[in-house]
């Protein structure tokens with residue numbers, strides 16, 4: 001192998017390494033920094049997949065089916081202050097009117113994430 005092809009090979013190898021190194025760094029940085037980041041991401045996902053169909057992706061609720069009480073508007077600050085985190089978790093587990101009881105479907109960490117998601121709708125959230 002002459003020195004030209006050797007140099008080319010080295011350069012060829014170095015370029016992807018230079019591109020990959022910062023990307024790996026990013027991956028590590030983005031990967032689950034704290035448990036609460038995990039919970040937040042889970043809450044976001046679960047809300048979108050399960051809750052948004054009744055509550056709306058914007059959390060504003062919708063029209064009640066069959067005369068039941070319509071889902072609450074989570075963007076209402078008064079609603080947010082009237083419920084503790086525990087109240088919200090209890091409703092998710094036990095249900096309420098047209099709100100299905102999810103029982104043990106969600107882990108405690110899922111519930112934390114859902115509460116974070118619900119609280120994020122509060123327009124006056126500090």
Ligand code: HEC
Nearest residue numbers: 050051054069070071072088091092096097098099100114
């Ligand atoms: C089948 C439709 C439906 C789905 C799915 C649903 N909800 Fe509800 N939810 C409702 C309705 C209807 C109410 C209003 C109940 C009432 O006030 O009588 C409600 C009320 C609530 C409340 C307010 C209860 C209170 O304190 O007054 C919370 C919090 C809530 N839902 C969270 C969720 C979360 C989180 C999910 C997803 C895991 C979810 N809901 C999925 C229909 C739904």
